[in-house]
Amino acid sequence: MSELKKIYPFAAIVGQEEMKKGLLLNAINPKLSGILIRGEKGTAKSTAVRALAALLPEIEVVADCLYGCDPDDITTMCMNCRERLANGETLPRAQRKMRVVDLPVSATEDRVVGTLDIEQAIKKGEKRFEPGVLAQANRGILYVDEVNLLDDHIVDVLLDSAAMGVNTVEREGVSFIHPANFILVGTMNPEEGELRPQLLDRFGFCVNITGIIDPALRVEVVKRRAAFEEDPEGFADRWEAEQDKLRRQIIEAKALLPKVQISDEMLFLIAGIAIEMGVDGHRADLIMMKAAKTMAAFNGREEVSEEDVRQSVDLALLHRMRRKPFQELAVDRQKLQGVMAGFKHSHVHSHTHAVK
């Protein structure tokens, strides 16, 4: 557990607000399905993801379940838990932190999806499924550093299970199926290549980060880092109050989230943005809506405001824009402003009473 202490505190990360926002929103609402962080080397990408682990809320799990099933939600349970429930058993409950599970770039497919349990086979001559990384990541975060260097066939496997929240295994003599609902978090340096479009779309959010330009802030980064390296525990202690504040904010937002309402106007604004900005499919709309709601909850409100929508646009659209050659991965600010302003305009005309 001393390992945990050595992690740089999330609250102490300087700048990179967009990235921090994206990560926090995911901690509040797992349905946002993750975030892709693109940026140059040394921009605290990995630090931030690892730091997030310390802020993650506790979840209710079936104590002895390999997949950490939610004892209150039969719809997402593994076979075993369902059977036990059907047999009239009461499932033992426990609380544990949401996990961050690492998927190393060198991972093999059998370790990712799970495979035949060799020990059982040799010792007992029995066929048993040995769960892999996807099983561990159920209800947690699956973190892929250098996600763009991941082998193609591993990506295929991820796509398959990320889409449905279920991992279907039909290999090496075993046939098995288990829930694999994970938040996919990836970091990458775009200089080393881009992601395949299908995988890109699986990330709810995407942020581009660059080194900080403000000299004063840069100095601050270096100072804090030095202080941390010198005395990690002391540094962590000093930030504990801030960390705690964030932790509480996350828990409160999580509780508030189901109550957050979104008006039709806001939904039309979202649909308008998606259509005007020319995105593929409907995932952008869904993510924008969920993000806006989560944003409202994070700010302690029960009603989604236009500002919430505005704040969610960048996160949800950046990687879903149709791109032309020589075009950076970016959201066309001007066009977006046009859309939002246009909306406001027509909005004022059609329902004057509804505007604040």
Place this chain on the structure above:
Amino acid sequence: MSKFQRVVYPFSAITGQEKMKKGLVLNAINPRLGGILVRGEKGTAKSTAVRALAALLPEIEVVMGCPFNCDPKNITRLCDRCQARLAAGEKLETTSRQVQVIDLPVSATEDRVVGSLDFEHAIKHGMRRFEPGILAQANRGIIYMDEVNLLDDHIVDVLLDAAAMGLNVVERESVSYVHPAEFILVGTMNPEEGDLRPQLIDRFGLCVEVEGVRDPGERVEIAKRREAFDADPMGFITQWAAEEQAVRDRITAARQLLPKVTITPGLLDLIAKLSMEAFVAGHRADIIMEVAARTIAAWHGREEAMEQDVYEAADLVLFHRVRQAPPPPPEQPEPPEEEQEEPESPEQENEEENQEEEPQEQPEPEQAPPPPEQADSDMEEQEEEDRDEQEQNEQEQNTPPPAAPQEIVFAVGQPFQVKRITHERDRILRKGSGRRSHTKTASKAGRYVRSTMQRKNDDLAFDATLRAAAPYQVHRRREQVAIAIETGDIREKVREKRIGNFLLFVVDASGSMGAQQRMVETKGAILSLLLDAYQKRDRIGMVAFKGNTAEVILPPTNSVEMAHKLLEELPTGGKTPLSAGLAKAYEVAKTQLLKDPNISPLLIIISDGKGNVSIGSDKPLKEALRAAEIIREEERIKTLVIDVEKKGFLTFGLARELAHGLEAEYYKIDDLKADTLVQAVRQSSE
């Protein structure tokens, strides 16, 4: 095997996408339609719809306890076990249950697809017993392949084989078994990730393309419903239960009506006419169209198919079968129909044999193997003529299927030239693969698909080894373990990758290329190579340089459509940062080599060589030559320079100089026709 009940979004609650829903429902009514392929951009409810369909499927009568879901009424199609029981005078108990949707995950290995020896049973009882796989479960049901274009080719071959015969013949790992395997294939895919093999595409009776809804009101409705479902799935399902039941009832009614539905000879003529107008290959389209028209009539509660039903059917049936233009007559020694009739089985066997003989040699790029080419690899030149014809057919099928009409942007006479390309390229790839498989033994990368007895590396296939050892356990001495393994039992993994060659286009997009004709020619040349790469499953990438920088406009991908789209939109103008382009290309090729040491990248540099911007302080040309030197030193990277400088008064010959520096093949675009270009590519990769 236990069932995992997914909580799925109700079918009737899916907004829009009427065509896709229609196609799916038709398949639920009539299994003879032969399945459906749903193509479309990401996030358009493709997978959701297929999963939702499962809840609407009708009930069928099955023999109780039969792992193959035998139909008690159809005695000719019973499995061995049921037949034996019947012969013994037993009465087969029946039960009715819903048609199953069986998932085929992309990570599936062959043993689980076709079935294999049950090792647990073998160890414990010393008896060989067949353990049914996915094909058994899917008998009389549906096999669903999400991301079907990412499936391993070998697995696809196995599927096609079974689908063609309606039987699964297993001869492996000391088990020999045959069982009925009649199933409907349902697939979803995003074409951006690369397209399907023509053989597989043709297997799907229907095909629809979906895209996002453009109407704001509908979009809002979609978002609202999804959110409601996410918040309370069970509540949502209850809310839609009545609607679901209505659809289910309508399907049942249609199923009952279907045998009575007739179609007039006039409409049959119309079907034939529509097929001919679409230049489809073979007769499968006509047959399915007729069935589809009648099924549509049944869905509408009519006993006679109408003209509109035929048109609706044509839309679903012809979509993926339409070909762009009539094949040029001289190139067409005989109509393709004959061979299209039975495309799978014989060729498949060929392939199968090949793989068995020399599994490690299995050339990676040819995994998509147009089978005749596979045949080449053993039989030699004397087959030349024969092969020519076959390839031609291949090639026609390969014409990128749907959404086609506007795709002929470049007025280069494509079909003819591409055929030549296929032919020529064929051989280098084989050579290339020899080299590749050598390196392959060193690495354990790739997807585990099946196992082999050949020992080449220590990549132990544990499951296969266990199965090999299992039947003998009764006789072997076991010490403290349940299973004793001897050397002869050892099996190794055969891994496969979808990556073949890697072609990286390095395109000069500077102002000097702006002389209109030059860029058009360049694009045409690239396009013909792209089409070839598409068929060969090569990876492609594109780097363009202009102004002050070079950019990877197409990261290494299999998606030729993407490349095509990007190529169309590629703007020109500005200075020529040649060295930046070379550096970028080198970087991309190196990354690719890091990821997969087995590929051999080929840089195709298209420029006039007049670099006039440098990255550093050196003169642009000197810097470019230095970059060339660095590339030359990496022996795994091959290069090819295509000089676009026009013949004229003043020629600089800079591109030639560059080619010299790279020790690259050098060609001038003036005397470059697409087929010579292909030869050029061939020579360079040797």
